[in-house]
Amino acid sequence: MNLISSRFPYVRVTLQVLQRNLKVEVLLDTGFDGDITVPPEMILNGKPPxxxxxxxxxxxxxxxxxxxxxxxxxxxxxxxxxxxxxxGDEPLVGRGVTDRFKVIFDHGRKVIVEL
Incomplete structure (x- = not known):
C-alpha cells in the first residue's frame, strides 16, 4: 500500500484533534524533528491545549x-x-511522523509514502 502525491513536497492527510477531522495538505519537512505543526487558527477554538x-x-x-x-x-x-x-503559518509534518514510513521524494515531481 502507498500514497502518491504529485504536489511535491506536499501530501493530503486527515488530522483527528478535539473531536474533529481536518483534511489538510501538509508540507513534509525533513528538517523538523517534531510531529505536526498547524497554524493556530486551524485548531485553537477556545478549548484549552x-x-x-x-x-x-x-x-x-x-x-x-x-x-x-x-x-x-x-x-x-x-x-x-x-x-x-x-x-507557524503553514501545516508541517516532521520526522516524528515521517520516520514511521518510507518516504520517497522522486526528483522534485512527486512524493511516495509507503509502510
Missing amino acids: QGYLPWTLANGEEVNAPYFLGKIRIGKFEPISVLITAL
Missing part, C-alpha cells in the same frame, strides 16, 4: 506553543498518535 512546548524556530527565536494530542491518517494507512502544535 493539553500543554505548552518550548520550540526553537529556524531563525533561533525561542517560543512556547500550545499542543494537542491527536492522530494523523496518511492515505489509507492506520491513524497514528501525534502531538499537534499550534505554531
